[in-house]
Amino acid sequence: GQNIDQPTEMTATEGAIVQINCTYQTSGFNGLFWYQQHAGEAPTFLSYNVLDGLEEKGRFSSFLSRSKGYSYLLLKELQMKDSASYLCAVSRDDKIIFGKGTRLHILP
Amino acid sequence: GAGVSQSPSNKVTEKGKDVELRCDPISGHTALYWYRQRLGQGLEFLIYFQGNSAPDKSGLPSDRFSAERTGESVSTLTIQRTQQEDSAVYLCASSGYRPTGETIYFGEGSWLTVV
Numbered sequence: 621g622q623n624i625d626q627p628t629e630m631t632a633t634e635g636a637i638v639q640i641n642c643t644y645q646t647s648g649f650n651g652l653f654w655y656q657q658h659a660g661e662a663p664t665f666l667s668y669n670v671l672d673g674l675e676e677k678g679r680f681s682s683f684l685s686r687s688k689g690y691s692y693l694l695l696k697e698l699q700m701k702d703s704a705s706y707l708c709a710v711s712r713d714d715k716i717i718f719g720k721g722t723r724l725h726i727l728p
Numbered sequence: 729g730a731g732v733s734q735s736p737s738n739k740v741t742e743k744g745k746d747v748e749l750r751c752d753p754i755s756g757h758t759a760l761y762w763y764r765q766r767l768g769q770g771l772e773f774l775i776y777f778q779g780n781s782a783p784d785k786s787g788l789p790s791d792r793f794s795a796e797r798t799g800e801s802v803s804t805l806t807i808q809r810t811q812q813e814d815s816a817v818y819l820c821a822s823s824g825y826r827p828t829g830e831t832i833y834f835g836e837g838s839w840l841t842v843v
């Protein structure tokens with residue numbers, strides 16, 4: 621089977637930094653996705669990590685440790701528009717399994 | 729088409745009726761996924777197609793749910809004898825042969841309400 625865990629909700633302040641963690645247990649691991657989903661909208665792609673390490677894309681960075689079954693999404697210089705759910709998803713063989721998502725609230 | 733297209737975008741149906749949801753993937757994408765998302769919840773995997781075959785149907789919640797795909801293109805998800813717990817948004821996604829990197833794209837979803 622597979623198990624993906626991430627916090628249900630987080631709150632951070634505009635301009636700050638927030639780290640959203642994701643742990644997983646699965647067989648046949650290929651890579652790990654992060655998606656952003658605003659309320660009432662479809663998820664949109666943020667990142668995909670296959671190898672261990674940190675990948676940076678502007679204000680967003682994603683880290684993966686395959687041996688620890690751990691990933692995080694780091695958001696810098698938070699903006700109000702970053703208020704959304706962040707979904708961790710594991711690519712397992714040809715199936716992609718999503719975690720329940722972390723709702724991020726940004727305070728002014 | 730330019731993106732994944734789903735229809736209807738919204739559907740209200742009476743308990744016990746059948747509904748059919750349609751997904752038109754990005755042209756040339758061979759992999760197609762259906763997910764269900766209840767209000768405030770995460771994405772629940774339903775079924776995955778590679779071409780017209782479905783190697784993984786493990787996520788279908790009951791025998792009231794079925795899906796098919798024809799011509800390696802359009803897919804339909806059918807829910808028979810709908811129940812109130814079926815109320816959710818049904819998201820379709822497509823990708824190239826293997827979902828790698830940025831190649832998976834979601835449609836806007838079909839919002840189903842069973843009353």
